[in-house]
Amino acid sequence: MFFAVLFTFLFAWTSSVLGITVTTATASYTINTESSYGMTVVISRSTCDVTSMKFMGTEYQYSGTYSQIASGLGSATVSYTTSGNYVIIKCVANNDAFDLTHYMVFEDASNAIYMGTYTASEPTVGELRYIYRLTGLTDAYPYGDVSDITGGTAIEGSDVYLVDGETRSKFYSSERFIDDAVYCATNSGASVHACFIRPNNQATEKSSGGPFFRDINLNEVGSYQSLTYYMNSNHAQTEAYRQGFHGPYVFQFTRTGVPKASDFDVSFFDNLGLTGYVGASGRGYVKGTASGVSSSFPIVVHWYNANYQSWVYASSSGSFTSPALVAGTYTMKLYQDEFLAATSTVTVQSGATVTANIAATNTILTSxxxxxxxxxxxxxxxxxxxxxxxxxxxxxxxxxxxxxxxxxxxxxxxxxxxxxxxxxxxxxxxxxxxxxxxxxxxxxxxxxxxxxxxxxxxxxxxxxxxxxxxxxxxxxxxxxxxxxxxxxxxxxxxxxxxxxxxxxxxxxxxxxxxxxxxxxxxxxxxxxxxxxxxxx
Structure with a gap:
C-alpha cells in the first residue's frame, strides 16, 4: 500500500488553472477543460502526440496512429505553463526531421484547442501539416464523401480511388484558402462535429500559394478520418515556403452544428509570449479602392512578401481594408476573381493605416x-x-x-x-x-x-x-x-x-x-x- 501511494505521489499529480485540470504523469499530460460537455485530451510528454481525446465521454482518438504534426515529430521536449484562463502545452522538436515549436492552448470551460506552429526551417518531409486522426466521425462537411476512400481501389498513385463507381480522393476535399474558414468531420447524425477553424487571416499568413491555394482537408480511410490543417505543401506549389509562426488555428468539438470563424477571438495570443508570434502592436492596415475590374466578379486584393501574406475581398464598389498586416513592405496585387489585374507595392507601419488605391493595368482587361x-x-x-x-x-x-x-x-x-x-x-x-x-x-x-x-x-x-x-x-x-x-x-x-x-x-x-x-x-x-x- 505504501509503495502504491508513493508511486502516485511521485509520478502523477494534478493542478488546476481556474476550471482546467492538468494531471501530470510520467508519460503524459491529461488536460480536462471542465467544459459542460466534457473534453479531455491526453498528450505524450515524449512525442507531443495526442493519444486520447474524449468529448461527452466518447473516445474519438484513433488508437492505431495518433494525432500529430505530419506522421509524428519522433521526439520532442514537452512542457506546460499557465497564463490567465489558459494552459499552454509547448512541444519543442529539434532533430533530423524537424526544427519547430508547436503550441496547444486550452481555455477554461472550452471544447477548443487553439494551436500554433513555429518553424525555424522546413521539415525534411517536405510539407507542414497537423493531422487529427478521428474515429466515429465518418462524414464530412462541407463536401460529403468526396474524400471517403473506404473499400476503394487505387486508380492513380496511392491517393485517387474508385469507390462504388465514383472516384474519390483526399485532394477533392480542398477549398480555396480565401474561402476555407471552417471544415469538419462529423458523425452520421451530425450530432457531433470536430472542426478546424481559421479564425482570421493570421492563420494563413505564413502559408504559401496565395488566396486561391488549396490543400487537403479531410480523408476517410475506413479505420479513421483524417482532419488535416495544411500550413504548406508541394501540391501545385507556386512560391517558396514561409517559415515562422503559423497560426493561430483552432480545433473544436461541437454538438451544436458547424461553428463560425467569427465566433473565435484569438487576440489573447498577444499576451502568451509564444515564439515568433507578432501581436497587434506590430501590425498596421492598408485601405483603398480597387478599380478597373468588373464588379460581375469577386474583387480580391492580395499582399505578400517573403515572410507574410494576406488577402481580402473588396466590396462591389472596390473599397477595401486589409487584415492586420505585420509591418513591412509588401507586393500588392489586384485580381478579377483569380485573374491578375494589377501589381504595386505598399509599406505598412505598426499602429497606422496607409491609403493605397490600386487600378487594373493588365492590358488583357484594359485594351x-x-x-x-x-x-x-x-x-x-x-x-x-x-x-x-x-x-x-x-x-x-x-x-x-x-x-x-x-x-x-x-x-x-x-x-x-x-x-x-x-x-x-x-x-x-x-x-x-x-x-x-x-x-x-x-x-x-x-x-x-x-x-x-x-x-x-x-x-x-x-x-x-x-x-x-x-x-x-x-x-x-x-x-x-x-x-x-x-x-x-x-x-x-x-x-x-x-x-x-x-x-x-x-x-x-x-x-x-x-x-x-x-x-x-x-x-x-x-x-x-x-x-x-x-x-x-
Whole structure:
C-alpha cells in the first residue's frame, strides 16, 4: 500500500488553472477543460502526440496512429505553463526531421484547442501539416464523401480511388484558402462535429500559394478520418515556403452544428509570449479602392512578401481594408476573381493605416478591340467550360464526367468545349465559327490558361495557318487536373494571325497540346483553359 501511494505521489499529480485540470504523469499530460460537455485530451510528454481525446465521454482518438504534426515529430521536449484562463502545452522538436515549436492552448470551460506552429526551417518531409486522426466521425462537411476512400481501389498513385463507381480522393476535399474558414468531420447524425477553424487571416499568413491555394482537408480511410490543417505543401506549389509562426488555428468539438470563424477571438495570443508570434502592436492596415475590374466578379486584393501574406475581398464598389498586416513592405496585387489585374507595392507601419488605391493595368482587361468570339471569362478559372463544374471533386476518368472529346464545338458553346486538353486523350479539339465577311486586318488568337502539366502548352491552327510553337511553361512539380487542382502560373499564349486567313463563311481553330514528353492518358501533358478569344 505504501509503495502504491508513493508511486502516485511521485509520478502523477494534478493542478488546476481556474476550471482546467492538468494531471501530470510520467508519460503524459491529461488536460480536462471542465467544459459542460466534457473534453479531455491526453498528450505524450515524449512525442507531443495526442493519444486520447474524449468529448461527452466518447473516445474519438484513433488508437492505431495518433494525432500529430505530419506522421509524428519522433521526439520532442514537452512542457506546460499557465497564463490567465489558459494552459499552454509547448512541444519543442529539434532533430533530423524537424526544427519547430508547436503550441496547444486550452481555455477554461472550452471544447477548443487553439494551436500554433513555429518553424525555424522546413521539415525534411517536405510539407507542414497537423493531422487529427478521428474515429466515429465518418462524414464530412462541407463536401460529403468526396474524400471517403473506404473499400476503394487505387486508380492513380496511392491517393485517387474508385469507390462504388465514383472516384474519390483526399485532394477533392480542398477549398480555396480565401474561402476555407471552417471544415469538419462529423458523425452520421451530425450530432457531433470536430472542426478546424481559421479564425482570421493570421492563420494563413505564413502559408504559401496565395488566396486561391488549396490543400487537403479531410480523408476517410475506413479505420479513421483524417482532419488535416495544411500550413504548406508541394501540391501545385507556386512560391517558396514561409517559415515562422503559423497560426493561430483552432480545433473544436461541437454538438451544436458547424461553428463560425467569427465566433473565435484569438487576440489573447498577444499576451502568451509564444515564439515568433507578432501581436497587434506590430501590425498596421492598408485601405483603398480597387478599380478597373468588373464588379460581375469577386474583387480580391492580395499582399505578400517573403515572410507574410494576406488577402481580402473588396466590396462591389472596390473599397477595401486589409487584415492586420505585420509591418513591412509588401507586393500588392489586384485580381478579377483569380485573374491578375494589377501589381504595386505598399509599406505598412505598426499602429497606422496607409491609403493605397490600386487600378487594373493588365492590358488583357484594359485594351479595346473587336472580338470575333470569346469562350470563357478572364477570371483565372476554367468556369463555364465542359467538366469544370465537376473537376474539383472527381477524377477526369469518372463516369459522371462528360466526354472529353465532344467533337467540333461552335464558338458560342463554351460549355461544350473541354476545360482541359490532354495530349494522349483529346488532342486536336476544334472550334468552329462563321464570319459574314473576311477579316482584312491582322487578328490575335489568345489562349489564357490556368495550369500546365508536364510541359504542356497549346499550339493552334487557324484555318490553314499554324501558330508558332510556344516555349515550355515554368514547371510546377505536381499533378494537376487529376487531383482537383486547376491553378498554376496562369500562362497566356497569343498568336498573331496574318491578314487574309480569316475568311467569309465557316472558319475553324484547332488546338493541340505540344510537349517533348509523353504520358499515360490523363497524366499526359495537358493544360487547363481560362478563356479563348479571337479578336482584331
Amino acid at each position: 479595346s478591340h473587336t472580338t470575333i468570339f470569346k469562350m470563357g471569362d478572364y477570371d483565372g478559372q476554367p468556369t463555364g467550360f465542359l467538366n469544370a463544374a465537376n473537376q474539383l471533386r472527381m477524377h477526369p476518368s469518372d463516369s459522371r464526367m462528360s466526354s472529353w472529346s465532344p467533337g467540333t464545338i461552335a464558338s458560342t458553346a463554351a460549355s461544350s468545349f473541354p476545360m482541359a486538353i490532354f495530349k494522349s486523350v483529346n488532342n486536336g479539339q476544334v472550334i468552329s465559327f462563321s464570319l459574314s465577311s473576311a477579316i482584312s486586318s491582322t487578328a490575335t488568337l489568345r489562349m489564357a490558361t490556368t495550369l500546365a502539366f508536364a510541359g504542356g502548352r497549346p499550339q493552334a491552327i487557324v484555318n490553314g495557318y499554324t501558330c508558332s510553337a510556344p516555349a515550355a511553361p515554368t514547371a510546377i512539380d505536381s499533378r494537376g487536373v487529376t487531383r482537383g487542382a486547376y491553378r498554376g502560373l496562369g500562362e497566356v499564349y497569343d498568336c498573331s494571325i496574318p491578314s487574309g486567313n480569316l475568311k467569309s463563311g465557316t472558319n475553324t481553330v484547332t488546338i493541340n497540346i505540344i510537349s517533348g514528353s509523353s504520358g499515360d492518358e490523363f497524366l499526359s501533358p495537358n493544360v487547363i483553359f481560362d478563356a479563348i478569344e479571337l479578336f482584331y
